[in-house]
Amino acid sequence: MESTTLNQIDYPILSIIVFMPLAGALLLLFIKNASAVRWASLFVTCAGLVAALPIIASFDKTTHLMQFQEAYEWIPVWGINYFVGIDGISVLFIFLTLLLSILSVLVSWKSVETKVKEFHIALLVMETAILGVFVSLDFFLFYIFWEAMLVPMFILIGVWGGKDRVYAAVKFFLYTFAGSVLMLVGIIVLYFNGSATLDILALSSMKYPFTLQCWLFLAFFAAFAVKVPMFPFHTWLPDAHTEAPTAGSVILAGVLIKMGAYGFLRFSIPMFPDAVKFFALPIFILSAVAIIYGALVCFAQKDLKRLIAYSSVSHMGFVTLGIFALNTQGVEGGILQMLNHGIITGALFLMIGMIYERTHTRAISDYGGFARIVPWYAGIFIIFLFASIGLPGTNGFIGEFLIILGAFSAHKLFGVLAATGIILGAGYMLWLYQRVFFEGYKEGLSVPDINLREVVILLPLIILVFLIGFYPDALLDFMHPSVEHLIGEFRADTNGDNIFSQYISLYLGGL
Amino acid sequence: MPHLRSMILISPEILLVLTALSLLLLDFLVKRKGVVAATAVFGLLFSSFVNYWLIRSGLTGGTIQGMFAFDGYANFFKLIFYATLLLTILLSVKYLVIEKVSAGEYYSLLVFSTIGMMIMASATDLIVLYLGLELMALSTYILAGIVRGDRRSNEAALKYLFLGAFSSAFLLYGITLAYGLTGSTNLREIASALHSLKLAESPITMLSLIFFITAFGFKVALAPFHMWAPDVYEGAPTPVTAFMSAGPKAAGFAVMGRVLFDVFGDLQMQWSIILEPLAILTIAVGSIIALSQTNIKRMLAYSSIAHAGYALIGIVIGTPEGFVSTMNYLMIYMIMNMGAFAIVIMLKRKGFSGENLEDYAGLAKSHPAASALMLVFMFSLTGIPPTAGFIGKFYIFMEAVYAGHTYLVIIAALFSAVSAFFYLRVVMYMYMKEPAGDIALSTSRTVGIALAFAVIMVFVIGVFPSLLLNFARSSFFG
Numbered sequence: 001m002e003s004t005t006l007n008q009i010d011y012p013i014l015s016i017i018v019f020m021p022l023a024g025a026l027l028l029l030f031i032k033n034a035s036a037v038r039w040a041s042l043f044v045t046c047a048g049l050v051a052a053l054p055i056i057a058s059f060d061k062t063t064h065l066m067q068f069q070e071a072y073e074w075i076p077v078w079g080i081n082y083f084v085g086i087d088g089i090s091v092l093f094i095f096l097t098l099l100l101s102i103l104s105v106l107v108s109w110k111s112v113e114t115k116v117k118e119f120h121i122a123l124l125v126m127e128t129a130i131l132g133v134f135v136s137l138d139f140f141l142f143y144i145f146w147e148a149m150l151v152p153m154f155i156l157i158g159v160w161g162g163k164d165r166v167y168a169a170v171k172f173f174l175y176t177f178a179g180s181v182l183m184l185v186g187i188i189v190l191y192f193n194g195s196a197t198l199d200i201l202a203l204s205s206m207k208y209p210f211t212l213q214c215w216l217f218l219a220f221f222a223a224f225a226v227k228v229p230m231f232p233f234h235t236w237l238p239d240a241h242t243e244a245p246t247a248g249s250v251i252l253a254g255v256l257i258k259m260g261a262y263g264f265l266r267f268s269i270p271m272f273p274d275a276v277k278f279f280a281l282p283i284f285i286l287s288a289v290a291i292i293y294g295a296l297v298c299f300a301q302k303d304l305k306r307l308i309a310y311s312s313v314s315h316m317g318f319v320t321l322g323i324f325a326l327n328t329q330g331v332e333g334g335i336l337q338m339l340n341h342g343i344i345t346g347a348l349f350l351m352i353g354m355i356y357e358r359t360h361t362r363a364i365s366d367y368g369g370f371a372r373i374v375p376w377y378a379g380i381f382i383i384f385l386f387a388s389i390g391l392p393g394t395n396g397f398i399g400e401f402l403i404i405l406g407a408f409s410a411h412k413l414f415g416v417l418a419a420t421g422i423i424l425g426a427g428y429m430l431w432l433y434q435r436v437f438f439e440g441y442k443e444g445l446s447v448p449d450i451n452l453r454e455v456v457i458l459l460p461l462i463i464l465v466f467l468i469g470f471y472p473d474a475l476l477d478f479m480h481p482s483v484e485h486l487i488g489e490f491r492a493d494t495n496g497d498n499i500f501s502q503y504i505s506l507y508l509g510g511l
Numbered sequence: 512m513p514h515l516r517s518m519i520l521i522s523p524e525i526l527l528v529l530t531a532l533s534l535l536l537l538d539f540l541v542k543r544k545g546v547v548a549a550t551a552v553f554g555l556l557f558s559s560f561v562n563y564w565l566i567r568s569g570l571t572g573g574t575i576q577g578m579f580a581f582d583g584y585a586n587f588f589k590l591i592f593y594a595t596l597l598l599t600i601l602l603s604v605k606y607l608v609i610e611k612v613s614a615g616e617y618y619s620l621l622v623f624s625t626i627g628m629m630i631m632a633s634a635t636d637l638i639v640l641y642l643g644l645e646l647m648a649l650s651t652y653i654l655a656g657i658v659r660g661d662r663r664s665n666e667a668a669l670k671y672l673f674l675g676a677f678s679s680a681f682l683l684y685g686i687t688l689a690y691g692l693t694g695s696t697n698l699r700e701i702a703s704a705l706h707s708l709k710l711a712e713s714p715i716t717m718l719s720l721i722f723f724i725t726a727f728g729f730k731v732a733l734a735p736f737h738m739w740a741p742d743v744y745e746g747a748p749t750p751v752t753a754f755m756s757a758g759p760k761a762a763g764f765a766v767m768g769r770v771l772f773d774v775f776g777d778l779q780m781q782w783s784i785i786l787e788p789l790a791i792l793t794i795a796v797g798s799i800i801a802l803s804q805t806n807i808k809r810m811l812a813y814s815s816i817a818h819a820g821y822a823l824i825g826i827v828i829g830t831p832e833g834f835v836s837t838m839n840y841l842m843i844y845m846i847m848n849m850g851a852f853a854i855v856i857m858l859k860r861k862g863f864s865g866e867n868l869e870d871y872a873g874l875a876k877s878h879p880a881a882s883a884l885m886l887v888f889m890f891s892l893t894g895i896p897p898t899a900g901f902i903g904k905f906y907i908f909m910e911a912v913y914a915g916h917t918y919l920v921i922i923a924a925l926f927s928a929v930s931a932f933f934y935l936r937v938v939m940y941m942y943m944k945e946p947a948g949d950i951a952l953s954t955s956r957t958v959g960i961a962l963a964f965a966v967i968m969v970f971v972i973g974v975f976p977s978l979l980l981n982f983a984r985s986s987f988f989g
Contacts, residue, residue, distance in 0.1 A: 077980050078909070118879070144896035151890055154935070158943045159875075166943045170935060177893075177931050181924035184905070188912045188920070 008058040012070045013051070014084045017094070018131045020048050021101070025124035034116040041120035042105045045127065049098040059091060061477050064485030066137060066201065067091075075140070079196050083138040088482035089265060089335060090134045092475060093258060096342050097134070099460060100254040101127045104247035106457045107350050111246060111357050112160055119160055123247060126152040130255050134262065139187045139198035146223075146259070147180055153248065153256065160245040168236075168243035175236040179226035186219030190271070204270035207493070210278075217275035220268055227260030230283075230320055231290035234313045241309035242362075246353025249305065253312055254346035258338045261319050265331070269323075269486060273493035276326070283324045284410070288417040290317030295424035299431070304352050304362045307432060308345060311388065314421060315341045321418055322403035326490060330406020331483050332476055337399030339475065340387070340468065344396060347384045347461040351377070354454050358447045364432065369441025377450045378437045380458055385433055387465045389426045395468035517574040520581040521633075523562040523589070524626055530554025531622040538615020548604050548957075551618040552597065555625075559593045562586065577697055578636035587838055587986035588632035588765040591845050595758040596625045598849045601961040602856050603750040605953055609861055610658050610748060617657055621754065624650035628762035635773075637686045637696040640766055644682065644730070647759055648675050654754070655747040667746025674739040678729030685722030688715055689774070698773045711777040720775050724785055727770075730763035733789050733823065734796040737816045741800075744812030745866075749859060752808055753852035756815040757845040764822060764841055768834050771826065779829040786827045791922055793820030798930040805868050807855055810933055811848070814892060817930055818844050821923060824907050828914035831987060836906040839983045843903035843972060850965030851888040854881055857952045871937060873946025881952060882941045884966055889934040891969050894927050899972035906980070 007013075024044030031037050060067060066085030074082045086094060104123060112119045129152070132145030150173055158169030187198065193212060194203045208216070226233045237257070241249050269276050294314030301307035315337065322334030355370075355377065356362055371378040387394035390401075400422055408415030468475060518525070530551065537547050566586055574581060599621060607614055627647030634640035652675060656668025690696055692715055693704035710716050725736065732740040744752045771782055797817025804810035822844070825837030858865025875882035891898035904927065908920045972979050 075977050075980070077977060077984065115875075118875075144901075147896050147901070151886075151895060154938075155942060158939060166939055169943070170932070170939065173935060174928065174932060177895075178925065178928040181928050182921070185908065185912070185917070185920050185924050188905075188909050189917060191909070192913055 007068050007070065008060065009054055009068060013054060014068050014086065014135045015070055017048055017052050017098075018084070018128055018135055020044065020051060021124040021127040021131070025121045025128075028117055028121050028124070031117065037117045037120050038105070038109055041124060042102070044124060045098070045102040045105050048127070049095075049102060052094060052098055055086075055091060055094070059478070061088065062481060064088065064481040069137070074138075078140075078198075080140045080198055081138055082141060083199060084135040084141070085137050086135055088479040089262070091478055092335070092339055093134045093255065093262060094131060096258075096339055097127065097130050097255045100250055100342065100346050103346070103350060103457050103461075104250050106453065107250065107353055108245065108247045109453065111353060115159065119156070119245075119247075122152040122155045123251075126156070126251060130251070130259070133259050137200045139190070139200060139203070142200070143180075143184060143187060146183075147177075149256070149259075150176055150180075153252070156248040156251075157240055157244045161243040161248065163243070164239070165243045168239040171236045172240040175226050175233070176223075179223040179233075182219045183223035186216050189219070190216060200266070204267075206271075208272065210274050213272040213275035214278060217268055217272040217279060220263065220272075221279075224260040224263040224268065227263070228257055228316050228320060229260070229313065230286050231293055231313065231317070232286075234290070234294075237313060238306050238309040241312065241349075242303060242305045246349060246356070249349040249353070250346045253308075253349055254342040257312065257316060258342060261316070261323060261334065261338055264320070264323055265335070265486065269326070269490055273490050276324070276490070277494045280324050280326065283320060284414055287317045287321040287324065288414055288421075290314065291321065291418060291421035292317075292424065295421055295428060298424075298428040302364055304356075304364055304367075304432075304436075305349065306362075307364070307428070308348050308352065311425065311428070312341065312345055314425060315345070315388075318400060318403050318418060318421065321414065322399075322406050325403070325406035325410040325414075326487065327406050327409055328483055328487050329402045330410065331487060332479060333399050333402025333404075333406055335479055335483070336395075336468070336472065336475060337403060340395045340399045343461050343464050343468075344384050344387045347458060347465075348381075348388065350457060350461075351381055351384065354450065355447075364435050367436040368439060369437070370447075371437040372441055373445060373447050374449045380450065380455075380462070381437070382433065383462055383465060385429050387469070389429050390422055393466070393469045395465050395472070398468060398472040516570075517579075520565065520570060520574045521579060523558045523565070524629055526558040526561060527554060527622055527626045527629070530558065531619040531626070534619040534622065535615050538613065544607065544614040545604065547614040547618055548600055551600050551622060554622070555593060555596055555600075559590075562589060562593075577699070578639045579630075579633050580635045581633060583986035583989055584769070585629075585633040585765075587842075587983060588761055589629050591761045591842055592625050592628045592632070592758055595754060595761070595845055595849070596621060598853075598961045598964070599750050599754040599758075601957040602753060602849070602853055604957045605955040606748065606750050606856055606859065609859060609953065610661075612657055612748070617654070620650045620654050620657070624654065624754075625758065628758055628765075631762045632765040632769075634766065635698045635769070637689065637698070637701075640770075641679075641682060641686060644762075644766070645679065647762060648679070648730075651751070651755055651759060654751045655743055657751070658748050661746075663746035664748060665746075667743045670739055670746075671743045674729065678726045678736070681722050681729070682726035685719050685726060688719035688722065692716060692719070698769065702774050702776060705774070706777060716775075716778070717781065720778060720782060721785065723770055723775075724767075724782065724789075727763050727767040728789065731760050731767070731819045731823075732816050733819055734793040734816065737793070737796065740816055741809050741812040744815070745806060745809045749808065749852060749856045749866075752812075753849055753856070756811070756848055756852070760815070760819060761841045761845060764826075764837060768826065768837070772831075772834065783827050783829045786823060787916075787919065790820050790823040790827050791919070793817065793823060794923055794926045795820075798926045798933075801930065801933045804933070806866050807868055807871070807937065808866050810868075810937075811851060811855070814930065814933070815848065817926070818848075818892075821904060821907055821927075824911050824916070824919060824923060827919070828911050828916055830910065830914050833907075833910045833914060835983050835987045836910045838987065839906050839979060840903040842979060842983070843899040846965050846968045846972070847888050847891040847898070847900055850962060850969065851885065851892065853958055853962045853965065854885040854888070857881060857954060857958055858950070860951060860953045868936065868940050869947065870950070871940040872944035874941040874950060876946055877950050878952055884962055885941060886938050887966055887969060889937050891973070893931045893934045897970070897973040899969045899976075902972055902976040902979075906976075 069085035072082045129145045129149035136142035154173045298310045319334045322330040387396040390396035627643045630643030652672045658664040693701045728736040797813045801813035822840045825833045891900035894900045894904040911920045
């Protein structure tokens with residue numbers, strides 16, 4: 001086992017970051033005044049980001065090992081420990097979560113007027129659960145955070161959401177819960193096949209028989225594919241994204257759906273390499289379908305949020321395509337694209353939330369000529385829109401480029417299909433922009449332009465769009481050793497360069 | 512001296528009998544009904560303390576000519592019964608005032624029923640087992656109908672009586688056959704006779720086993736013997752429903768475990784085969800029918816059926832570890848279920864039943880604390896971490912997978928996703944609907960104590976399960 005105790009910082013920094021929002025949520029219980037609740041919530045989320053800064057300073061970018069580890073005995077009867085740590089992959093998601101949590105609090109400043117206290121408690125509990133998912137190195141701990149996250153999200157969508165919020169909330173809950181319980185069975189089976197431990201690092205270093213790998217892969221797939229969501233398990237997503245309040249949509253799109261892809265990276269690929277190889281082609285096909293189907297459905301959407309939601313299906317198709325290309329470019333592109341998607345889609349949902357507060361409509365047909373009415377808003381919107389399309393110079397370009405590169409070297413056909421998805425993406429996005437901001441200017445409609453608070457919210461995201469766009473190594477450096485290690489182990493386990501070598505000769509030789 | 516030892520070992524039961532009798536007397540003597548409840552609580556705490564002291568002093572083993580066992584197994588269940596009784600008394604105080612029920616009879620019947628359950632858990636002789644079961648059952652029949660003016664309550668009592676008597680007959684058939692085969696009613700003697708006379712293969716033994724399972728199946732409401740449960744649970748006064756869904760159910764499992772493991776240990780394969788479809792059917796019936804319920808007591812009745820199915824999985828797999836997971840589950844289920852019923856009881860006020868799901872609409876707006884507690888209990892019943900309900904399910908699932916019943920676990924896990932829907936619906940009504948009118952809760956300090964206890968335990972067990980796990984394991988394995 002390679003878990004030599006590694007914690008560069010002599011205090012339990014990860015536990016502090018993870019449980020600070022929960023402590024903050026408990027604190028909020030005792031605050032009566034709504035505006036004090038908002039400030040306290042903002043303070044807690046900001047403090048979380050500040051507390052995490054030492055991680056950047058002392059993070060070792062040369063190793064794939066888990067860093068900042070903490071391990072305590074928890075349930076000795078079952079051999080379960082409280083075990084946390086992060087590597088180059090999870091550290092990025094930690095920061096994304098911390099950042100988007102702050103923005104979610106800020107964007108809800110004015111838009112959430114009812115049950116303010118409950119809203120912020122739910123938001124903070126959710127932040128703890130999401131952070132916990134990314135730091136857990138014990139399956140039991142992981143599952144607790146994974147499931148605990150459902151409750152606050154269910155409440156957020158169901159209480160503060162739009163018109164069909166209850167339907168969307170219940171659908172979200174049942175879909176993800178059904179997937180998760182199958183993963184639970186998988187975890188238990190893994191426990192007994194892995195010498196009675198739930199230590200993720202120990203379980204990853206073991207080798208399981210092929211049939212078992214396949215069953216376990218499917219059990220985990222049920223949970224992760226629903227969460228990503230992969231086609232055809234995506235139907236909860238448009239409802240949940242559309243009906244959720246802005247902060248809920250931002251968290252959902254920004255980090256929550258990343259947990260599924262993270263699961264593939266952290267569990268499926270290291271633990272079930274042979275099964276991954278076996279199922280890679282079906283997943284590749286589902287990813288390609290998601291990319292193209294998601295993009296095509298976007299053309300038919302009449303609701304702003306629903307359009308962005310379906311574009312998430314398409315973009316997450318890119319992510320799974322990159323991950324299951326199982327080469328360094330593909331996986332790095334996939335991870336980067338997850339972060340990019342979190343930034344871009346988070347920003348787009350934020351901006352839609354801002355305009356919705358002014359117009360109280362999300363129907364695209366109600367908009368038109370808004371470039372004249374809210375010029376600053378239109379200007380910022382197009383930055384994120386171009387990033388979403390993947391224009392060079394923005395972060396979207398780097399991610400998609402790497403993914404297509406990875407997909408090409410896995411199989412040319414899928415590289416071509418993915419590239420088609422980008423063209424379609426440009427199509428629906430530009431058409432959206434045209435309908436909302438250019439054509440059909442309505443005289444006399446007056447809407448205040450974007451204000452300082454909103455610019456402050458969007459500014460970090462704008463900076464990130466260009467920072468990653470021009471200097472992707474800022475993030476790639478973090479994940480590089482971990483990804484190299486992941487791919488190296490995978491190739492060693494399955495002894496093959498191209499995962500499709502088995503299929504290419506069998507099915508796809510003629511293509 | 513052997514008699515003295517016997518008397519000492521059953522002194523917790525004797526103390527409870529004295530408590531029950533004095534409660535009847537006290538009802539005439541004092542005007543303030545709170546005193547009666549307080550006396551009941553005092554008697555039960557005293558009895559439980561004596562029980563604890565006996566355990567600490569290391570006195571264990573059989574007594575009264577091997578008819579009664581004072582062992583870790585019995586004591587674990589007795590803790591469940593004590594806790595059930597305590598919580599039920601705490602939940603009843605205000606309810607009795609609202610419903611104008613005579614306090615003396617009510618509390619003494621509760622105590623008598625608890626004594627019956629304790630005798631069941633300790634019984635190592637079929638006759639003693641039957642006595643305990645009947646004492647428990649007769650007391651609960653009356654409790655179900657104690658609101659004399661309420662037709663639903665009367666109906667519940669009558670239905671419970673008839674079907675309960677029916678199941679007792681099955682138990683007697685089983686006992687008779689076992690006695691006829693082996694010439695003894697003592698569990699160990701029957702087991703050794705079955706073993707030495709090689710009667711395990713005999714069809715009569717099999718028939719006896721089936722009668723036992725039928726009788727216990729009635730008591731813990733396994734499908735297809737569950738028909739009485741929804742009507743009785745709905746009709747009975749709510750604190751009694753809470754009591755029945757926790758105490759007698761655990762008692763049923765206690766005797767089921769003892770009879771199956773001690774008497775029919777050689778037939779483990781056979782009873783596993785019989786119980787396995789029952790477990791699946793019970794979970795399925797409970798989870799699916801609960802989906803369409805609009806009365807919360809009826810919904811919790813079906814939920815209780817489903818939970819009996821989960822608890823049964825621990826027995827189906829037939830390993831001692833498996834039964835420990837069942838014991839663990841019963842303890843957890845008792846706590847979270849009592850918590851949920853406490854909220855249901857709080858909604859009841861004069862002339863307003865508060866039993867319809869509609870009555871919960873918008874509760875979060877007017878009573879955020881009560882709603883938050885109900886949310887915790889609902890998610891715990893669903894089995895969402897970090898609550899106790901998750902630990903209970905996880906342990907059962909783990910033992911079942913270990914014993915090779917993976918497909919059973921997959922079915923059970925999927926039904927727990929189905930069950931999420933009806934628990935979620937309560938949360939949905941509370942948080943996502945607008946209130947129809949003013950909702951006043953009949954809060955009281957006693958209900959508050961019960962709720963605080965339940966919610967703290969739900970989280971403590973959920974986050975630090977080691978405490979309960981070690982206790983359950985050491986109770987069973989000694």
